[in-house]
Amino acid sequence: LTWGLFFPLFAEPASTLADPLARRDGWLTSPTVNVVMWVLAWDWHALWTNPWGLFDANIFHPIPLSLATTEPRLGHLPIFGLVYGLSGNPVLAHQINLLLNVALSGAALYALLRHWGAPRTAAFFGGFVYAFCPVRAQNLASSDLMAGQYLPLALLFLDRTLGSARVRSASAFGLCLLFQALCSRELGYMGMTALAGYVVAVLLVGRGRFKWRGLGLGMGMIAVTAGAMVLLQLPLLRLQKLGVVAEQGPSEWVKFASSGLVRNFIFPPVALRAWGWRLDLGECLYVGMIPLICAMVALLWRPRAKADPVPWARPAAFAVAVVCYAMTLGPQATIAGRVIAMPYHTAMAVIPGFSSMNVPTRYGLFLMLGLAALAGLGAARLVSGRLLAVAVGLALIAGTAAEYDVVRPQPVRRVTAAALRPEVYGALAKAPPGPVLEVPADRCDLYSGLMTSEYMLHSTFHWQRLLNGHGERAPRSRDSIIALARALPDARALDLLARATGLRYIVVHTSGMTLPQRSRWRSVPGLTLLGSFGPDLLFELQNPPPLDLMKAFLDFRPRTATLVGTPLAPVAANERGASVEASSVSSDVAASLPFEVEVVVQNRSATTWPALAPGGRHVVSFAYRWEDERGSVREGSSAAGRLPYDLAPGESVRMPLCVNAPNTPGPQRLVIGLAQDQHWFPDAAPPIVVSVNPLGPLEQQDQ
Numbered sequence: 001l002t003w004g005l006f007f008p009l010f011a012e013p014a015s016t017l018a019d020p021l022a023r024r025d026g027w028l029t030s031p032t033v034n035v036v037m038w039v040l041a042w043d044w045h046a047l048w049t050n051p052w053g054l055f056d057a058n059i060f061h062p063i064p065l066s067l068a069t070t071e072p073r074l075g076h077l078p079i080f081g082l083v084y085g086l087s088g089n090p091v092l093a094h095q096i097n098l099l100l101n102v103a104l105s106g107a108a109l110y111a112l113l114r115h116w117g118a119p120r121t122a123a124f125f126g127g128f129v130y131a132f133c134p135v136r137a138q139n140l141a142s143s144d145l146m147a148g149q150y151l152p153l154a155l156l157f158l159d160r161t162l163g164s165a166r167v168r169s170a171s172a173f174g175l176c177l178l179f180q181a182l183c184s185r186e187l188g189y190m191g192m193t194a195l196a197g198y199v200v201a202v203l204l205v206g207r208g209r210f211k212w213r214g215l216g217l218g219m220g221m222i223a224v225t226a227g228a229m230v231l232l233q234l235p236l237l238r239l240q241k242l243g244v245v246a247e248q249g250p251s252e253w254v255k256f257a258s259s260g261l262v263r264n265f266i267f268p269p270v271a272l273r274a275w276g277w278r279l280d281l282g283e284c285l286y287v288g289m290i291p292l293i294c295a296m297v298a299l300l301w302r303p304r305a306k307a308d309p310v311p312w313a314r315p316a317a318f319a320v321a322v323v324c325y326a327m328t329l330g331p332q333a334t335i336a337g338r339v340i341a342m343p344y345h346t347a348m349a350v351i352p353g354f355s356s357m358n359v360p361t362r363y364g365l366f367l368m369l370g371l372a373a374l375a376g377l378g379a380a381r382l383v384s385g386r387l388l389a390v391a392v393g394l395a396l397i398a399g400t401a402a403e404y405d406v407v408r409p410q411p412v413r414r415v416t417a418a419a420l421r422p423e424v425y426g427a428l429a430k431a432p433p434g435p436v437l438e439v440p441a442d443r444c445d446l447y448s449g450l451m452t453s454e455y456m457l458h459s460t461f462h463w464q465r466l467l468n469g470h471g472e473r474a475p476r477s478r479d480s481i482i483a484l485a486r487a488l489p490d491a492r493a494l495d496l497l498a499r500a501t502g503l504r505y506i507v508v509h510t511s512g513m514t515l516p517q518r519s520r521w522r523s524v525p526g527l528t529l530l531g532s533f534g535p536d537l538l539f540e541l542q543n544p545p546p547l548d549l550m551k552a553f554l555d556f557r558p559r560t561a562t563l564v565g566t567p568l569a570p571v572a573a574n575e576r577g578a579s580v581e582a583s584s585v586s587s588d589v590a591a592s593l594p595f596e597v598e599v600v601v602q603n604r605s606a607t608t609w610p611a612l613a614p615g616g617r618h619v620v621s622f623a624y625r626w627e628d629e630r631g632s633v634r635e636g637s638s639a640a641g642r643l644p645y646d647l648a649p650g651e652s653v654r655m656p657l658c659v660n661a662p663n664t665p666g667p668q669r670l671v672i673g674l675a676q677d678q679h680w681f682p683d684a685a686p687p688i689v690v691s692v693n694p695l696g697p698l699e700q701q702d703q
Contacts, residue, residue: 002103005132005401009140009410013095014087015420020141022411027446029141031470034453036144037090039073040097041460044081055235058459059469060478061435062501062550063244068235069471073144075183076101090460091415094143104149106131109369112152113376115159116313121383121393125294126376128397132406133372134269134286135364140410148365150180151191152373155198158218159310162202165214174221181225186362188229189354190324193347194366195222197323201316209311233353236473243556243615245473256281257359258330258344264361269405285328285364287371288403290396294378295321295371301381314377321370327363356472421461424507424536429462431530431540434504437467437497440512441485444596444658451512467501476556476615479642483611487644487655489524496612496645499545500553500563511535516598517656559616566610566646568618575607576681579652582672588691589661597624597659599672599685601643602652609676611643620647623675626662627687631669635662638675665694 003010009018017033020026038059046054057067079100084093106127113123136146157173160166177195181188199218202210239245259265259282268286271277298314308314323343331345348355379396383389401407428436438455442448452470459466467481481501487493488506497503506527510518527539552563561567579602589595599622603609609620620643625636641657662668668691673684 001106001128002099002131005406006102006137006140006410009412010095010099012414013099014089014092015415016095016412017091017415018098018140018143019411019413021413023138026141027450029139030447031449031453032142032144033094034450034457035070035470036073036142037094038453038456038460039067039070039144040076040080040093041084041090042067043072043074043077044084045460045463047077047081048085058463058465059456059471060475061465061467062554063239063475063477064554065235065239065244066469066471066475068239069245069469069473069475071185071472072232073182073184075150075179075181075187076144076147078179089420090457091420098140098143098146101143101147101149102131102136105136105146105152108149108152109372109376112156113373113380115156115310116373116377117309118376118380119383119389121389122376122380125379125393125396125400126372129288129291129375129400130368130372132401132404133288133365133368134284134404135361135368137404137406138269138284144184145186145362145365147180147183147187148369150176150183151194151366151369154180154191154195155316158195158198161218161221162206162210162214165211165217167217170214170217170221173218174224177221177225178228181229182232185229185232185353186357186359188225189347189351189357190327190363190366192222192226192229193327193363194320194324194369197319197370198316201319202312205315206312230352236353239473239475244475244477244554246476253358254330254344254360257361258282258333259285259328259361259364261329261333261335264328268403273405282328282361283364285361285367286404287368288400290399290403291371291375294376294382294396295374296378297381298374298378301378314374317370317373317377319370321367321374324363324367324370328361328367330360422458422536423533424531424538425458425461427531427533427538428464428505428507431462431464431505433464434540435465435467435502436505436507437481437485437503438507438509439485439488440509441468441482442658443512444594444656446593464505467497467503477553480553480612480614483642483644483655486641487653489520489527490644490653490655491525493644493653494524494526494541495545496549496563498541499547500549502544502547502550504541504544505530506539506541508537508539509535510537553614556615559613562610562613562616562619562646564612564646566608566612568610568613568616570618571605571607571609571620571676575605576674576683577604578602578674578681578683579604580673580683580685582670582685582688585670585688585690588693591661591665591692591695592663593695594658594660596656597670597672598654599657600652600654601647601674603647603649604683606649608649609643609647611647612645618677619643620674620676622657622672623680624657624659624670624672627669627671629667629669634664634668636671638678638680643674661690661692665692668692 020029055065055067060066080093080097083096109130110123110127113126154176160169161173180191240247264282264285265287326343329342383392449470455468484493484497528542530538549563581600583598585597611619621639622641623638626634669687670690671687674681
């Protein structure tokens with residue numbers, strides 16, 4: 001069913017992936033598939049070559065423990081690792097893993113319902129609801145969050161542990177719960193929350209019907225899983241203590257990624273896709289009228305005494321659904337005109353690391369576990385007799401499939417062998433070990449993360465250390481590396497990168513550059529061209545300088561000077577003389593979207609301006625503002641991008657700058673200059689008139 005309903009997603013698993021860009025908000029999740037494939041491939045590579053170095057991944061060089069900028073996702077390795085180890089193809093391994101994550105989720109709930117006494121047809125219906133619910137079907141690009149197969153099995157073995165108090169059952173419960181927690185940080189928190197609701201229901205309803213020794217064994221396994229989750233957080237806590245990454249508190253994004261009280265759950269996918277309906281916030285968590293009616297039947301139709309093999313099955317499934325529903329609402333909800341704090345708010349304040357959970361609607365996955373379990377139990381009440389059960393079961397499944405809008409072609413993107421492994425990476429795999437920088441290091445559009453995640457995926461074919469990287473928590477060193485990379489092939493930027501990171505190789509993708517930018521890479525002093533592979537160039541540093549700046553580069557304590565010794569202090573007002581020139585500006589841009597401007601700046605003062613200080617204060621940065629025809633400032637940024645390095649008197653540098661177009665369409669004047677600590681320098685480039693076009697309908701919905 002998974003293969004057929006999501007056709008053609010798994011038709012050619014070695015070269016076909018879900019296409020997030022088919023969704024209007026797909027640019028948000030477009031890097032996810034590449035990052036997941038890289039993470040799991042790195043996990044497998046590290047566990048076979050250097051298990052103790054698991055967190056010392058090959059991204060964001062030279063920071064330590066770089067895997068902590070994302071997470072290991074070890075729970076996927078039983079499937080992904082086996083396929084990847086045999087094939088060496090991360091796309092094939094990813095697709096087989098995704099296929100089985102969906103199919104086994106349904107199979108696991110089927111097993112739980114059979115354990116609760118449901119007939120096969122009703123159990124299959126419950127498994128179908130859980131496997132193909134919209135919250136799963138519409139998030140196939142976030143494949144790491146689709147592995148919901150372990151929690152139903154954990155509940156099954158918890159029931160057996162409570163009834164028999166056997167160590168074997170408790171071990172199986174602990175193993176399933178551990179694998180669920182290891183699939184991702186979010187699935188770990190979500191699974192533990194759902195389990196808490198389940199255990200509370202057992203204690204309230206099942207008193208006297210379970211063995212206290214079994215409860216003790218179960219709680220011991222929960223404690224072991226919680227301990228494992230804490231251990232996996234330690235590398236991130238270490239990076240935060242060192243100042244490599246900032247401590248992550250509650251994000252504003254949580255508000256927009258929460259669900260409404262009702263609308264998210266009753267708007268069917270077809271209404272959102274084809275009829276133009278829109279949600280106020282969050283994503284589609286449609287539960288389906290047929291599963292909901294069956295769940296209500298399970299709750300309202302009381303069975304005969306002692307008819308259920310597991311007496312707490314219905315209330316426990318209901319508790320799982322209710323607890324997860326409350327969590328989908330996010331930190332607060334507006335009820336009858338009053339803003340009320342929700343359990344999510346308490347969890348963010350009390351549970352270590354929970355504040356990194358920025359998408360409350362993902363709790364909808366385990367909400368559907370509880371609802372699907374109730375739907376299966378309700379379906380069992382509606383049928384009697386084998387033939388009638390099969391007929392009713394098929395009708396329920398067909399109706400639910402139509403409700404869930406899964407019977408339609410799945411948008412996919414094909415990955416050719418050349419795209420999966422460009423020739424330049426084969427040459428890099430044969431080269432001696434050394435840190436690598438890929439340029440362009442970022443893009444001035446919504447797809448910069450997609451480009452960087454592709455660099456990460458391609459690194460699975462050579463495993464050289466990358467200065468590039470994409471993660472949930474970018475290190476503070478990233479801004480300095482991006483600024484230096486943007487200035488390349490500037491000789492001083494190249495020298496500073498090598499001294500701070502040990503840079504040895506540069507991969508230049510000329511297809512992502514303008515013609516003037518390409519011409520600057522034809523002959524670069526200090527670099528040897530190792531090969532030209534279509535639009536890709538591979539360079540090696542001729543005479544690498546000593547690593548005299550790396551120690552300072554990795555020191556994120558409060559600074560008093562830049563890496564090269566310039567004092568980090570406000571530049572005096574009479575030392576802010578500058579020459580700023582802007583060129584290569586498109587005359588037409590789209591409102592609210594970023595675009596690139598090439599800027600040349602020269603220091604015309606007698607003081608060196610501080611810039612090269614990862615995480616430091618008082619750095620001089622680029623600034624821009626948008627003015628109307630009368631010169632009134634409408635919007636802008638006084639910290640739009642770092643200078644690549646400390647700019648000495650008389651020194652100049654050329655580099656591209658990312659500028660966000662204003663929200664208001666029409667002719668606008670763009671002014672580019674410099675700023676320090678939010679204060680503009682007096683000299684700026686002459687205003688450039690830019691025609692700002694209104695967004696199209698789809699772009700407006702993206703915004």
